[in-house]
Amino acid sequence: MKINNILKLTGTPIILLSLSLVSCHKSQDTDTAALNIPKGTATVDANTVQQTVQGFGGASIPIWIGDLTSDQRTKAFSASSGIGMSILRVMVPTSSSQFAAEKPTIDAAKGLGARVIATAWNAPASMMDGLKLKTSSYAAYAAHLSSYASAVGGVYAISPWNEPNYSASGWMGATASEVADFVAAQGNNCGAPIMAPEPLNMGQSYINTYLSNATAKANTAFVAGHIYGATPYNLGNIGKSVWMTEHYTNSSISGNDWGNAMTAAKEIHDCMAAGWAAYVWWYIRRSYGPIDENSNITKLGYVMAHWARYVRPGYTKISCTANPTSGVYTTAYKSGSRIVIVIINQNSATTYQSFTLSGTSLTGFNRYVTTSSSNLVASTVAVSVGSFGINLSPSSVTTLVSQ
Incomplete structure (x- = not known):
């Protein structure tokens, strides 16, 4: 939660x-x-044949908790000796001076066959009015996102907002219509295909409102969202692949707790049964994550490997x-x-x-x-x-x- x-x-x-x-x-x-x-x-x-599976993965946010080590990258992304993650989620920093910090793990993940998706929690402060993106800054914000994608050598998709419907977050918020307005106006100028709207709770009404903007929908490669506080469900015929791009089950329980690992296993099953294309855990390396602080693959990590190693991008359910x-x-x-x-x-x-x-x-x-x-x-x-x-x-x- x-x-x-x-x-x-x-x-x-x-x-x-x-x-x-x-x-x-x-x-x-x-x-x-x-x-x-x-x-x-x-x-x-x-x-x-049902949905095409795009992969399983996790996030690395170096400016918050430090970068993955070389050993941790291999353990996360190798399909032969590690978990076999095929998706790396990263953050778009607000300052271009921090872009380079993302590149080592991005390069390693790509080298091991993973796709990289990038999410922005905030626009640069000059482009925001409080926690809102200024409409007058749409072009500048798109240029910022494009600059990031170029600096790290390209990403598979980019999200302009992280949980824009989560008002208690402390990061940039927006209504579904506001996210759609930006993507309609600048979605083709962000340096990578757009994944959106990435709401908390994978909210159906929020997603439907976003997709009701035909231009935004056309500029969107796939729908993304998070399942905090929600049970995976089929979104219906929305005309887009659905990726679950962030969740963790309990940050106070060790990744080696078997009961919690089994809870995560059922959650992955439920996401796939709901017709979704991807499942992305929160931090890759954390005490409650798939790799612990001592660089060991946890029970959670081995559970994730049951899908990640053997169900590769492009497989169909x-x-x-x-x-x-x-x-x-x-x-x-x-x-x-x-x-x-x-x-x-x-x-x-x-x-x-x-x-x-x-x-x-x-x-x-x-x-x-x-x-x-x-x-x-x-x-x-x-x-x-x-x-x-x-x-x-x-x-x-x-x-x-x-x-």
């Missing part, structure tokens, strides 16, 4: 237990003996029974002939889950499992004539990647 901005911006460190990746082992596991009788079969239909069994949640994705299924088991007992597959011909999956005591442990699962079943470890996240 956003009640305490000090916690959000500073994030009091918590002493964490360092984790290391459990050594992977390979074994053939067909799970033929069901430990629990399934309440339902999860049906995966590769022919029913495909039809999959979202909640086939009590306490079990599934989503599925494809890229070409590759199928990826991510499964959450919230139950405290081992739970058997059956699957049927259509629109694809597979013989097996590589399986990766994270629990409270293990990280991305590998094995294999066989598929027989378009169906299979697996035993899900208690309180776990499992990713299946077709062979």
Whole structure:
């Protein structure tokens, strides 16, 4: 929640237990003996394509908490040895003298295949009247954003406002119509495609009002927003991809708290089930984040890796029974002939889950499992004539990647 901005911006460190990746082992596991009788079969239909996934990531704000180290960048963005984040969110500083501080992490993230999105919390003070952007400064503000994009070597998208509907924030605010007016007038002059309006609560009425400005909508690459205080939901046919560009679950709980990591897992599932294209955590390195202050990947980070490593930008979500069994949640994705299924088991007992597959011909999956005591442990699962079943470890996240 956003009640305490000090916690959000500073994030009091918590002493964490360092984790290391459990050594992977390979074994053939067909799970033929069901430990629990399934309440339902999860049906995966590769022919029913839903949204295109744009990625999973987090934020780095060097002028607030210091930059990521080289090791932390690799752990965040490497899809082979790290979490595999494919989105880096950064801040557009108000002073051009601070632009260069963003570049090392931006360059590293790009080098590891990530897309960079940039958000401005405030315009330079000379362009603002209190916490409002002056209409007379529209062109100057667009030039400021463009200058930033050029200075850091380009960004995938840029947001002119961060949570403009959050009046208690202390940063630049605006109505949906005001954001739309700026984007309509200057959206093509900001040095990168526009993501907007990035409201708190992913507010439907705020987004709809913004998109009702036809010129602003035409100048908008995709809709962005945050889910503080809101449950992910389908925004309907708005004609734009939807990215969730900031959230954290609890800044007072360690990233190694397994219950909190499972809460985040369900949240990612819900965002994907709602038809959204991206999920971006708040700070990448924080005691409550995916990487802790000692540069260790946390349990939260390993949970995020179940999507980030294996569901890469450009994959499409495909039809999959979202909640086939009590306490079990599934989503599925494809890229070409590759199928990826991510499964959450919230139950405290081992739970058997059956699957049927259509629109694809597979013989097996590589399986990766994270629990409270293990990280991305590998094995294999066989598929027989378009169906299979697996035993899900208690309180776990499992990713299946077709062979």
